[in-house]
Amino acid sequence: MFTGASNLAEGVDKAFLFIFIIAFIFIIGITVFMIWTVIHFSRKKGKEAKQFRGSMKLEVLWTGIPLILVMLMFWIGWKGFAPMRKVPADAMVVKAIGRMWEWEFVYSDSLRSKELVLPINKPVKLDLVAEDVNHSLFIPAFRVKEDVVPGYDNWLWFTPNYIGNYEILCTEYCGLLHSAMVSQTRIVEQDEYDKWFEELKAASFVPEPDGLKLLRSTGCLACHSLDGSKLVGPSFAGFYGSQRTVTAGGAQKTVTADDAYIKRSIYEPNEEVVEGYARNLMQSYRTLLTEEQIGIITEYLKTLVKNEGTQGAGL
Amino acid sequence: MTMGNDTQPSYLEYQGKHKGLAGWLLSTDHKRIGLLYLYAIIVFFFVAAFLGLLMRIELIAPGKTIMEPQTYNGLFTIHGIIMIFVIVIPGMAAVFGNFFLPIMIGARDVAFPKLNLFSWYLYITGALLGVLSQFIGNGPPDTGWTFYVPYSVESDTSVIWALTAAFILGFSSILTGLNFIVTIHRLRAPGMKWMRMPLFPWAIYATAWTQVLATPIIGITLLMVIAERVLNIGFFDPALGGDPLLYQHLFWIYSHPAVYIMILPAMGVVTEIFPTFSQKPVFGYTAIMISSLAIALVGYFVWGHHMFTAGMSYYARWFFSFLTFIVAIPSAIKVFNWISTMYGGSIDLKPPLLYAIAFIFLFMIGGFTGLVLGSLATNVQTHDTAFVVAHFHYIIFGGMGFAFFAGIHYWYPKMFGKMYNNRVANIAWGFNFIGFNLLYFPHFILGIQGMPRRSYDYLPQFHTGHFISTIGAFILIAGMLLMLFNFIRAGRRGIKAPANPWHGVTLEWKIPSPPPHENFEEIPEITSKPYFFGSSDKTKQ
Numbered sequence: 001m002f003t004g005a006s007n008l009a010e011g012v013d014k015a016f017l018f019i020f021i022i023a024f025i026f027i028i029g030i031t032v033f034m035i036w037t038v039i040h041f042s043r044k045k046g047k048e049a050k051q052f053r054g055s056m057k058l059e060v061l062w063t064g065i066p067l068i069l070v071m072l073m074f075w076i077g078w079k080g081f082a083p084m085r086k087v088p089a090d091a092m093v094v095k096a097i098g099r100m101w102e103w104e105f106v107y108s109d110s111l112r113s114k115e116l117v118l119p120i121n122k123p124v125k126l127d128l129v130a131e132d133v134n135h136s137l138f139i140p141a142f143r144v145k146e147d148v149v150p151g152y153d154n155w156l157w158f159t160p161n162y163i164g165n166y167e168i169l170c171t172e173y174c175g176l177l178h179s180a181m182v183s184q185t186r187i188v189e190q191d192e193y194d195k196w197f198e199e200l201k202a203a204s205f206v207p208e209p210d211g212l213k214l215l216r217s218t219g220c221l222a223c224h225s226l227d228g229s230k231l232v233g234p235s236f237a238g239f240y241g242s243q244r245t246v247t248a249g250g251a252q253k254t255v256t257a258d259d260a261y262i263k264r265s266i267y268e269p270n271e272e273v274v275e276g277y278a279r280n281l282m283q284s285y286r287t288l289l290t291e292e293q294i295g296i297i298t299e300y301l302k303t304l305v306k307n308e309g310t311q312g313a314g315l
Numbered sequence: 316m317t318m319g320n321d322t323q324p325s326y327l328e329y330q331g332k333h334k335g336l337a338g339w340l341l342s343t344d345h346k347r348i349g350l351l352y353l354y355a356i357i358v359f360f361f362v363a364a365f366l367g368l369l370m371r372i373e374l375i376a377p378g379k380t381i382m383e384p385q386t387y388n389g390l391f392t393i394h395g396i397i398m399i400f401v402i403v404i405p406g407m408a409a410v411f412g413n414f415f416l417p418i419m420i421g422a423r424d425v426a427f428p429k430l431n432l433f434s435w436y437l438y439i440t441g442a443l444l445g446v447l448s449q450f451i452g453n454g455p456p457d458t459g460w461t462f463y464v465p466y467s468v469e470s471d472t473s474v475i476w477a478l479t480a481a482f483i484l485g486f487s488s489i490l491t492g493l494n495f496i497v498t499i500h501r502l503r504a505p506g507m508k509w510m511r512m513p514l515f516p517w518a519i520y521a522t523a524w525t526q527v528l529a530t531p532i533i534g535i536t537l538l539m540v541i542a543e544r545v546l547n548i549g550f551f552d553p554a555l556g557g558d559p560l561l562y563q564h565l566f567w568i569y570s571h572p573a574v575y576i577m578i579l580p581a582m583g584v585v586t587e588i589f590p591t592f593s594q595k596p597v598f599g600y601t602a603i604m605i606s607s608l609a610i611a612l613v614g615y616f617v618w619g620h621h622m623f624t625a626g627m628s629y630y631a632r633w634f635f636s637f638l639t640f641i642v643a644i645p646s647a648i649k650v651f652n653w654i655s656t657m658y659g660g661s662i663d664l665k666p667p668l669l670y671a672i673a674f675i676f677l678f679m680i681g682g683f684t685g686l687v688l689g690s691l692a693t694n695v696q697t698h699d700t701a702f703v704v705a706h707f708h709y710i711i712f713g714g715m716g717f718a719f720f721a722g723i724h725y726w727y728p729k730m731f732g733k734m735y736n737n738r739v740a741n742i743a744w745g746f747n748f749i750g751f752n753l754l755y756f757p758h759f760i761l762g763i764q765g766m767p768r769r770s771y772d773y774l775p776q777f778h779t780g781h782f783i784s785t786i787g788a789f790i791l792i793a794g795m796l797l798m799l800f801n802f803i804r805a806g807r808r809g810i811k812a813p814a815n816p817w818h819g820v821t822l823e824w825k826i827p828s829p830p831p832h833e834n835f836e837e838i839p840e841i842t843s844k845p846y847f848f849g850s851s852d853k854t855k856q
Contacts, residue, residue, distance in 0.1 A: 011692050012692045012693060012695060012696055014692075015690050015692040015693045016687070016693050016696075016763075019683070019686055019687050019690060019693065020687075022683075023680075023683035023684075023686070026679065026683070027676075027679045027680060027683065030650065030654060030675070030679060031676055031679075033654060034654055034657070034672055034675065034676075037654065037657045037658050037662065038657070038662050038664055038672070041593070041657065041658070041659060041660050041661065041662045042662055042664070043594075043661045043662055043663045047661060048661060048849070049593060049594040049595040049659065049660045049661040049848060049849065050595065050659035050660070051595060051596060051848060051849050052595075052596070052598075052659065053596045053597075053598065053599075053600065053846075054598050054599040054600065054601070054602070054652075055599075058599075058651070058655070059599055059602050059648070059652075062647065062648060062651040063644060063648055066643070066644055066647040066648075067644055070640040070641070070643055070644065070686065071640065073640060073686055073689075073690055074636060074637055074640045074689075074690065076690070076692070077636060077689075077690025077691045077692045077693060077694070078633065078636065078690075078691055078692070079692070080690075080691070080692025080693075081632070081691035081692040081694075081695065084692075084695065085629050132465070132469075133463075133465045133466040133469065134463055134465070134466065134559060136624060136698075136699055138699075138700075138765065138767065140696070140764065140765025141765075143692075143695060143696050144695065145624050145695050145696070145698055145699075146624050146626065147624050147625045147626055149559050149560065149625065149626055150465060150553040150554070150559060151553030151558065151559065152559075152560065152626045154626040167765065167774065169765060169767050170767065171698065171699035171700060171767040171768070172463075172699060173388075173458075173459050173463070173466070173768075173769040174466060175388070175457070175466055175470070176384055176385055176388065176457075177384060178388075178767075178769060178770065178771070179384065179767070179769075179770035179771040179772040179773065180772060182774070278383070278385060280453045280454060280471050280472070281385065283469070283471055
């Protein structure tokens with residue numbers, strides 16, 4: 001069990017094993033002792049209770065032995081942990097961005113990817129960047145986790161040992177879709193990695209419309225899809241110019257999704273809520289998007305026709 | 316032999332200035348206030364347990380089962396706020412501390428009876444506000460009971476209401492702690508030197524200092540979050556120039572000692588139960604007493620283990636891990652002394668002892684898994700996963716909860732003057748014990764496998780554990796309802812309880828059941844150490 005999927009797994013698993021063995025011995029031992037005591041000294045047997053009040057020798061013994069054991073646990077835990085904070089100088093650096101509610105990985109040359117593809121047996125350092133609230137990047141198979149905190153330069157590192165796909169989870173509660181903030185890391189051979197990287201480079205030279213870039217960087221796409229699928233909010237596919245049934249002030253009405261409607265929906269998202277969606281899930285973006293930027297987004301939305309709206313989205 | 320006068324009416328029948336309901340709501344009798352807390356806690360507990368059950372139903376299968384994610388996030392927040400701030404923090408001290416602390420030290424009431432009633436009103440105001448936050452404003456708060464910034468500043472839900480509720484509850488806790496400290500210092504019966512005081516009052520004493528010294532920190536912290544939300548002052552939100560980790564530090568400087576506010580009185584309760592049902596003095600009186608104080612003291616300096624992965628410096632992690640292992644020692648000492656108290660005794664396995672033994676078993680599992688979380692290497696894997704959920708439910712519910720069940724079975728005859736049905740109590744114990752372990756044990760395994768906490772949904776490989784857990788939830792709820800039913804039935808038509816059904820030796824067993832209004836006709840004179848059971852005990856002061 002001491003060869004984990006990353007170089008750090010061994011130290012962690014050793015600490016687990018040590019604590020669990022001691023815990024098991026004590027919990028079973030004390031429980032058996034309690035059961036035996038209850039049976040052996042049962043009142044039904046009619047023996048008189050012995051009246052003694054303590055023993056200094058025993059107190060010293062059961063203070064001293066547990067103290068030694070927990071110090072051993074502390075030491076083994078520290079031994080397993082220390083290498084996690086000593087990143088090799090030649091580690092490849094990838095920026096891991098956490099935002100509500102997705103992960104994004106930025107490689108050299110600002111190349112972005114939704115999954116973390118890494119070459120096997122090469123140390124990698126993840127610089128953790130939070131764009132909104134706290135998140136925590138957790139790869140269970142690798143035994144690594146560190147919180148992604150706004151304003152803090154947190155990081156973690158590891159060397160993957162095996163080819164395969166491993167889940168990346170968020171373990172710091174971050175709001176509505178916290179549980180869906182899942183990505184994966186794909187560990188591949190070096191040449192396959194190089195190939196993937198070249199493809200990433202090639203794909204990213206297809207220029208993205210400015211509107212799409214804005215949608216992406218503002219985080220809109222976490223809740224609004226481009227391909228017609230229903231997420232937290234309505235999809236953008238085939239959206240512009242369509243007739244929307246909305247609830248405003250308790251009454252239902254139908255409005256046309258025009259420029260004014262888009263602006264209203266971004267600045268006052270809870271005034272008119274589309275039928276079938278919940279109020280108060282979206283906050284006003286008044287401080288985040290200027291009217292000019294909304295104009296750029298609107299131009300992009302006009303290009304999205306239903307079922308053909310996925311070009312360049314790369315989702 | 317009883318010290319009370321049988322002609323004086325019991326506190327339940329006593330007619331003072333106010334009659335009927337007002338006689339309860341305006342009473343400054345510590346026993347009536349204890350019952351007011353008890354009834355409030357039972358109601359809120361079943362509300363919060365029901366919310367927990369709804370969460371378990373949602374999690375029985377991956378994907379949506381009965382609710383939307385926003386509803387789930389509100390549920391786990393309110394479940395946490397009610398359980399932590401309304402039930403486990405005040406619970407033990409407010410119910411058993413109020414009722415039995417004065418009696419066990421030979422006093423007629425607490426030092427400040429009116430302040431005591433005021434604390435209850437603060438408590439009920441805060442508790443109702445907490446529940447109300449579910450229904451007013453922009454929907455239930457969805458931040459988790461920890462209110463982590465920046466999310467708690469950005470969330471549009473009724474976070475301010477929940478923060479205010481926790482703030483008011485904090486004040487109730489401070490005033491109760493203050494009251495108990497003064498009571499113990501000033502109102503002990505003549506001859507009751509510090510080292511002649513029973514161990515439940517000692518546990519309450521250690522708790523009370525923690526309440527008084529730690530709670531103000533959470534008070535000011537919650538006010539700072541409110542100020543940040545309302546006035547945009549950047550204490551914590553980095554967008555306003557604040558520091559999100561500062562919030563976490565301030566929050567846990569209180570909320571870790573709060574764990575000891577919950578568990579110390581629980582330890583005090585079982586420390587009373589083991590001698591009585593073994594008919595034997597408590598083993599290692601001084602060791603248990605010192606352990607209580609040591610836990611209260613060292614417990615202040617371990618908060619950082621809640622933040623091992625948050626980005627603290629290497630040395631801060633080292634330091635907090637070290638102290639976390641140290642704080643485990645006093646708890647271990649207590650466990651050894653409890654089982655030694657039973658050894659050589661004349662053991663009567665009645666429901667209170669059954670619950671106390673279950674307490675040790677569950678508390679050991681909670682304690683050892685706490686060491687897994689305290690060790691830096693294993694913490695990385697288990698931090699903020701289901702493992703933490705399992706660990707703290709074993710400590711808080713398996714520890715404090717089962718000790719509460721032990722205490723209520725122990726003192727029910729004294730509080731209400733009626734006996735409950737032992738067989739039904741034992742059956743309910745079986746349901747509770749099995750249901751509890753089925754509900755929470757799978758979370759240890761899920762957590763090690765990587766299941767995050769506070770998750771509305773999960774990956775398919777976690778299905779089996781969640782399924783078993785939900786089955787356990789139903790069994791546990793059934794057991795607790797059966798237990799409640801047993802008590803209600805006993806109150807209506809249970810047989811009259813004698814003054815001392817378990818042959819206990821602390822002062823509460825020397826007055827009638829239920830106790831008279833002023834507890835003691837004549838304040839007893841204490842001439843020896845506590846826990847004298849037989850003539851063969853030759854220990855003299």
